[in-house]
Structures are given as C-alpha cells and as structure tokens.
Amino acid sequence: MLHQSTKAPGEAVAAPPPTGTVRLTINGQQRELQIAPWTTLLDALREYLDLTGTKKGCDHGQCGACTVLVNGKRINSCLTLAVMQEDAEITTIEGLGTQENLHPLQQAFIDHDAFQCGYCTPGQICSAQGLINEGKAHTEAEIRELMSGNICRCGAYTNILAAVKEVVDAKTA
Amino acid sequence: MNSFTYSRATAVEDAVREKSTHPDSAYIGGGTNLLDLMKENVERPVHLVGLNKLPLTTIEPTPDGGLRLGALATNADTAWNEEVKSRYPLLSQAILAGASPQLRNMATDGGNLMQRTRCYYFYDTATPCNKREPGSGCSAIGGYNRIHAILGASEQCIATHPSDMCIALAALEATVRVSGPNGDRTIAFEDFHRLPGNTPERDNNLEPGELITGLDLPAKGFEKNFTYLKLRDRTSYAFAVISVAAALELEGDTITDARLALGGVAHKPWRDKEAENLLKGQPATADTFRRAAAKVVEGAHGYEHNTFKIELAKRAIVRALKQAAEGTQQASDVFLNSNP
C-alpha cells in the first residue's frame, strides 16, 4: 500500500483559502481581481485577465517563458504570487507593442527569424527588454550569457542573439 | 500546492511576530525556491509572511570597514553593486554564475541562504527522502546520485547545497544577522548551514521563527586574487556539478592568506581551513595547489555515480587556485572586463 497524497489518513482536508481583492497595474492599466493568495502572477495574467501572451513553459522558474517586467526588471512570473506584486508596474508582451505597431525587439525577432514555434518568444522579448534596461550586455558573449534564462527548445538561439544584438547596438549607437 | 493565507509585514518585528503566531508558517522573500517547492508539495506552509515591504534592501558600509548586504537586496542588485564588484568581486562572480537574470532579479540575499537541495528524491514526493520526510529513507544512496555529495554526507542524506553565492560567502567569512522571537544575533557563515548527520531535515542552524536580516562582509575582500570556478552540465542556467571559490593574498610569489570553499560536494558550502593552512606561507605553485587539493578530498567518499567528483574536485581546486594566483579569471566568465 502506497500513496502520494499530502493528506494523512484521518486528517481533515483544509478548506481552500479565502479570496480577496488584489489590485495590479498591468501595462499601465489598473486591474482588480478577486483571488486567493495561491494565484501566481502568471496564472493571474493567463487565467483571470486573459493576457495569454505570457507563457507557461514549466511553472518552476526553469525556462523563462513566463518572463515579464516588474518595475522594468525582468522576472519569472510563475514564481511570484499576484498578491506580492500589488503596487508594482507590470509590463507584459501585450504592453510592449501590437501587431500594427511593433516594438523594435518584436520587429527584430521577425526580421532575424528569432523563433519557430513562438512559445518562448514573448518571454525572450520581455527578457531582452530587461537586458536592455539593465545595460550590462554589449558583446555577443554577454548577450548570450544574459539571455540564457530563456530556453528555446526549437533552438533559435543564433537568431535570437542577432535580433537582440541589433537592438542593443541601435540603443548604444 | 496547499491552502495558505498571506500577510505582508512592514517591519522586521512585525514579521517575526506574525511568523511566531502562525504555526507552520514561512517567510517569503523572492519566493523563487519556496513557491517552486510548494508547487511540488514539498513545502506546505499554511501561512506566508510576505517580506518584500521590509526596509532591508540596502547595501551599505559597516563601521569596521566591511559591507552590509540587506537580506532583501536582490541577488542581481548585489552582484552589480559597485562596492561589491570592486571590493568583493568573488561574490559578484559567484552570484552571476548562478540561476538566470530573471531569478537573480527576484531572489534575495537572505533567501539565497535558505535554498534547499536539488536532490531529485527530495523534490519527488513519490520517493522516500529523509530530508523531506524524516525516517522514510534516503533514495539517493543506491539511486541516481551523480549530483550528490562526496564530503560530509551521512547515511541519512547525501544531498548537496545548491547555492553559488553561499560558496563565496563561506570563503569571504561573512556573518549572518538574524532577528527572532528571542531578539537579534549573528551567526558565523560556517556555522549557518549544517551537515546532515541524523537530522537531514534541518538545512541550517536558524532557531524557529528567526529571520535573516542581513549579511556582513568583513573588510578583506580578496579583490586581486580570486576565482569562482563553476563546472556544470551546460554553460549557464544550471546548478554546479562542482564549484570552487578560491581567494588568495600574495606577497610576491608567496601566499600570505588563502580561502578555499567548494560547492556541489556537500550538504553545506564546504570550506576547508586545513587546506587553506597548507597554502599559507607557501609559494604559489602547482605543487602547493595540488597539496591543498589533496587535503580537501582526503575524507571524500563517492557513491555509485559520483565518484568522479573526487578527482574533478582536485583538478578544479588546482585550476581555481592557479587562476586566482595569476590574477586571471574564470575563462568562461564574460563580465570581468566589460564594465561600461
């Protein structure tokens, strides 16, 4: 006899946590949610706010697909609770540019074919914007290293490097 | 993930009080490891005390000429801090060798010390693990233990500590500042983490309810001769197979002071003072480095899949010391000469 439940026999099942109001500022807009503390920022975006541009690739901070910018800094939205991000300025891929008005990184990703399936792409682009905000990466080697928090299983890395490098260079030119 | 409530503390005392009044609660700083483990049902706190509003993010000089890192300073802010970069580049390097830019933006310096092992069995609730469930057995012994300990392990647990930052902190002899229900105290870094012994469920020597508030770095930063050498299965975004923090003070070719700490080999950052003593007063030569390396692995014990680490540790130590002595850096590191 073997089981994997976190509940011991005879132990009562704890009730789900109560929900409360959580206020988030996303892409410049105030959004109000009725959620319990256990909702991650990633799930808040995808499941409650229909902002599905931010992707879930592992839910454990091991792939970078969920990268968003919080106060201009890139983070993994799967490893923070929505309730922890009240008062913060959150920027998702939807806040960077639109199909009609692409952000320079989005245009560079298209020009350099820096993606295939596209699933890691919003995270790559948000990460690249974070990299540019940080201002630490200039050479190819530095960009490679500081873009290494975003896995691309299709293997578009050389094109991602080219796209990011182009925008980094344009910023510093 | 279990059911839990959340409260946000605005002062250290509030946080400590909140923690003591909620049984089975946990502090949450960056959350990068805690939420990961909660999603795996490994950690199951019923209440989280949110720390991100505490005023513990500053990095400032201490009266004795050292540097104090606020417990909630992020790993990224610490690694890129000008004082840290110029005076404690070993620490900066070690932090940048770990995790990813995103995680370093979230993870806090205090939280880095609280990281739990990457042992597969600890993470998988379908398997026995003494660290997760005391008394259930150690699956890693006799299992797939390539990433496991070769030093200081016990029959109860052969897990390793996963941090890079902590290896540098061990070498630099940092001090951990904590606040708890019984007031404030400091803990020497080497006494902070534990070996598994018969209580592998305890990673460190914090008392119940204690909160890390800061880390003090002593004045001496070994900013000239240091290396953080990290060997891993991919170039970035991977835990260390083995890492070495080496710091030397040289007068001419003679080593006047030395620090040596290893990651990926034990349940805690593995500092070897005896090996350091073998270096002090000696010429900075390959022979000297080899003697120190041999000393470090003297009591090492390999398991089915990790015996290679004994030889690898020796070679990594020799390489790290050589690089430190030459004042060159870890070859794979791309940031050393690129301060714009």
Added chain:
Amino acid sequence: MSNTTYIGKPTSRVDGPAKVTGAAKYSAEFNVPNMAYGWVVSSPIAKGTITKIYADEVLALPGVVQVFSHENVPSLAWFDRNYKDDVAPGGSPFRPLHDNKVKFSQQPVALVIAETLELARYASSVLRIEYEEEKHETSIEDKRDDGFEPGRGKTGWMPPPPPRGNPDKAWENATHRVEAEYVHGAQHHNPMEMFGTTVEWRGEGKITAYDKTQGVVNVQQYLTKIFGLSKDDARVVNLFMGGGFGSGLRPQYQVFLATLAALELKRSVRVTLTRQQMFSFGHRPHTLQYLKLGTNPDGTLAALQHHALHETSQFEDYTENVVNWSGMLYQCENVKLGYQLAKLDVFTPLDMRAPGAATGSFALEVAMDEMAYAAGLDPLDFRIRNYAEKDQNMDKPFSSKKLRDCYHQGAAKFGWDQRNHEPRSMQDENGMLVGWGMAGGVWDASMQKAAAKATLTADGKLLVTSAAGENGTGTYTIMTQIAAQTLGLPIEAVTFKLGDTDFPEAPVQGGSWTAASVGTAVKNVCEAVGEKLLKFAKKMDGSPLDGASMDDVEFVNGQIRLRKDPNQAVVIRDVLQASGESKIETDSSAMPNYLKQMPYSMHSHNAVFAEVKVDPDLGTVHVTRVVNAVAAGRILNTKTARSQVLGSVVWGISMAMMEETVMDHKFGRYMNHNYAEYHVPVNADIHDIDVIFVEEEDDIVNPLGVKGIGEVGLLGVAAAITNAVYHATGKRVRELPLYLDKLL
C-alpha cells in the same frame, strides 16, 4: 522572375507578428466561458493495482466538481481499434482511467475537476489513492537477451532488409576491423508548451477541442471513435503549437481526459499537464547498438553489421528505423542489420525528431570514424571512398543525391583541409584541446495524401485552407508563398489557414512531409483556381487570352499573361469582376505519384562538420563551430528552412552534450523530470553555426521538388561532435551524453 516569385525566397514568417506580440493563441489559451479546470493525478508507482481512491474526501471541498477515475468513467468504446490513432504502433493502445491497473510510473490515475486551476491543483494534492505494488522491470540492460523482432510496426516502419553478401566471413577477413557498443538513454521531447486541451462545450453533445497536437484530423478520429461522436460533434483545432518534435503525433491523454470531463459535465473543461507530467508519455527509446565494420586494403568497406535493441512498453510495440540507414549510406557488399525490441514497464516510446535515424546515425557515424582511424584514413576521405551511388537496401537508384556536394561544400566552408589527423594534436591559444569531427546522414523524402481548399474573392484576395499543422516549421509561411506564386498574387493578398478539422484533411505534421504533401495540395488547388480564372478570362470581351491553354499562360504580378508575349495580359481582379461571380472556390488533393516514384529511392542527405574545445584538465566541452550542409531538394523559404537546420544543430548539440532522462530502476521512474535537471541547451551553449543548402533538383519526389527539412539536419550532429571530442582528446566516448566526467 517577377514580383510574385516567392518560392525559394527568405520571406519572413507571416505568423510572426502574432507570435511576437503574444496574440497567437495556443491550445490552453482559449478562455471560453464557464470553464472548469482539470488536474491530472499521476501514479507514484511503475506497476501495480489501484486499491482505493478516497474521492469523497476532496469532493467535499467547495468548488471541487468531480473526480474522474476508473471507478466512475462511463462505458466507452470497447475495442482496441477505437483507440488506435493514425500513427499507433502494433499492440493495445493505453486507455486512460480504463481500469485499476498501473502500467508505468506517472500513469494518469485520476482527473480532479474544480472551478479554478489552483483548486484543482490543491485537491489533486490531497487526494488519497492506495496502490498495491508489483515488481516492475524498467532496465533495458536486464533485457539484453530478451529482445524480439517486432511483427508489425507503425506506418513508415520497415523491417531491416535481409543480409546481403557474406557479412560474417567478410568481417573475419577484413584488413582493419572495429566493433563496439553505442548507447544513449531515453530522451523526452519537452516542447516549450506543455500539453493542454481546452474543450469548449457547444451544447447538445457538441464540442470544440483546442488541443495541442501535430494532427487535428488524427485527434478528431480518435475522439469520435472512442466517445461515439460524429465529426460535426467533435471539431478539433490547433492554430499554433508550442513545439512538437513528434510528441504531438499521437493524441495525448489530456485530450481524452478533457473531452471525457466535458461530455460528462456538459461544460467546458481545460486540462493542462505539468512539466513533470511531460515525462509521463512517449520518449525517444533507450537504445543499445552494436556495430562491426571492416575494410579492404584499399579503404573500402568489406563488411558492415549493425544491431539495435531498444525498449518498448508492455502494451505496444513501438518501432523506428534505426539500422536500415546503415545499409544505404555507404557502398558495401556484405551487410547484416538487426533490430529488436524489449518490453519494459514504461510508456510506449514515441517518434522524436528524426526517430531512429538520429540515433542510428550516431552509432554508425561514430563507428565510421573509428574505422577511418583504424584504417589510417581521413574520416571525410573514407566516406567519399565508400560513397553509395545507389540504395543497396532496395537496389534502386536515388531520385537525386547530392551528398558528395554536401561533403565538399561543408568541408570547404569548415576548412577541413587544415585539420591535423592525429588526435590531441590541435590546441588553441588558451591551451584548450581543439577537435574537428564530421559525420553525415540520410533521411526519407516522403509525401502523404493531403487536401486543400481555395477561395478567390472579387476583391482579389485568396484564402487557402487545410487541416495541416504549424509547430514552428513555417507551414503558414511556405503555404502562403506557394499559393501566392501559383496564382501570381501579392503575398499580402493571400491568407493560409490551418489546424482545424473543418478544413480539408491533411496528414499529421511529421516525417518532414508537410511541405511536400500539403504544399502540393495547395499548389494543385491554386492551379485549379487558375484554370477557372483562365476560363473566365477567355470569355472577357476582346480577351488577349482567347484560345490559350493553361500551358500557354502564366500567373504573375496579379495578372494572367501569355508566356510568349507577356504584354498580352489580363488583371486577375478584373477577370473575377467581369465574370459576375462573387468568388471562385475549389477543393483539391494531392497524392504521391507512385508509378513515377516506384523505380527510385527518395532521400535527403547531410554532412556535418563540428569543432569542439575541450579543457584538458576539467573535461568541459564547448561546441564552438558547426557547419551543416544539407541536400533536401528545393528549399521553399531559405529563412525558415535555415532556422529548421539551426534548430536541428542545437538539438544535436543537446543530444551529444547534455540530454538524457535518467531512470531510477528501484522506482521505475524518471527522476530528472523537470527543466532544471533535464538539460537542453541555453543561449550560452550555442556558438557559430553555418547552414549550407546544396542545390538539388528532383522532379520525382513531388511536383514542388521538396524533400522536407525538419529532420535531416539533426543527423550526424551528435556523431560529428563525438568524433571531434575524440580528435581533441584521443578519448572515444560511445555513450551519450558527453558529460565532463566521461572525459576526465
């Protein structure tokens, strides 16, 4: 050449703007109203019986809707054939929640449905399930003597050809001989997007399943057969797929579970797997290969023997072509190929990018390198000496084969002639050992039946549809290019839609056959539109095309014009307006021309050159340079095709250097079941990669002359790296991945 020549151009992806802005919707992103969430509970044991499920305890939680398990699943289709999908191998397909038997670790044993994602996750964590464990067998090493030859494999599998010549005697008598075992462990596809399905309840028993799959038609057939639905009742949609690599060829269990729950609860349901559960189904099988090679005094191959044994499940006989390639890549008169399976308590393996060939070519090409060294020959020279001018397996000529050009162009680009043959003879300025290795491969040029529909409207816009897939391969883009060029329309006027069972049937997205199959269907349907257009054009007052046949005209720059006098032309938009029709709509399909193809062997080839730098003390390896020269017929889009090959090289680096799912046989369970410990490359691992497309014309394979590009680029990469590591260090590693401990 004209403004509407698109085929062969580096056209940027037409779905690029949707992908870079987050607007592209993947399966778990259709947020339909009143949706419940399902969370899969996975078995902690590898083999045994479920004895008790305490569902009541979690059903008591407010917001938990249902717990599905074998105890309450309604009666469904009974026969195995109902569960067999298009690409199922022989045997009895796994039926989720069918009975109380556990057949593999992480088997789905229950589905918890709740009002929110978080609640479903929580409820699943407290659900108590008791099991009685039985002894399991999960080690292929223990089954070395229990291999069997599969009877019937899946579509596309060919048993190895019978031995030719006298392979044993020839090997005995060979001048130089090598023999060795080559091993790689299991690998999991791990596409970035985790498997997920949103089933929208449309009322009255009708559903739309937004499913992560490489074949919507395959999934629709699966669902209709199991749940007794009509095709109208079960629409299956996949507009974008976050990577497949083969993992989505067969319907995965979450689509079954989500559909089951939706039909039972009569409401919309989403089920998404976790990353850990991405290790609970098909994978590249753990494989043991043994090769014996021998040469004649002139350096030609005297004998070649290649035997492979890999795992399969207890319930299905998964097959892939591992050894057959070895009988056709090189000229050799004495060949013996063997292929066996062994049954283990694991899930059935599943095609993973270049299945069989990626692994077979690894073993063959490392053995070839060993043979070259044993015979004292340059590895490239040795291969050219043994170049196969025809396919000896089938005794047929190749429809086209430009592998020799791959060798020459790749070697020139790489600078192979600067190589010092001696192992451990090259170093860089930092004291790193430098190694140069090469290898190559061969892959099928396939085509399947496919259909498409085209609608040209009076505004000059063309819509083409087909139930094909887009998992990053560029389907949207190349089909748009083909359609635009065939009808001479500007690419902006053309929309290609895919991934919907309401569209004409297309095969699963695999085997590198989409470009050939769907591409030909798109070409055909556009030509059919063109014929109708011409008919209308000829009826126009004073038409300059009067009396012209299709062969007399061309469709370019938005016009139909006479080939012999391009000034004689009509504007396509005017044709439709003059005709009085609001649109031209037509269906068409494409089939391989079997009669034309019969006499030929049809394959793509590649040659890979790799440079590694190895730390002599620490054993760390960096793959610093790769040149991959590919001959795959016509390249439809040099930009997206290059990306496919770049991705293949990254896959090859991954396979060589880090990728391996580790099984703990005590638990019969994969242990590194996450993205932190199952390593795939990150950006910092990847350095210079050059892709060369060797020109290759082939009018046998299909009217477009394409051979497919998704898989061939992976062949030989792991072998070239392994050979380069030998050249750098003098150490021959025969078991992947090349972790640093193997080089200490």
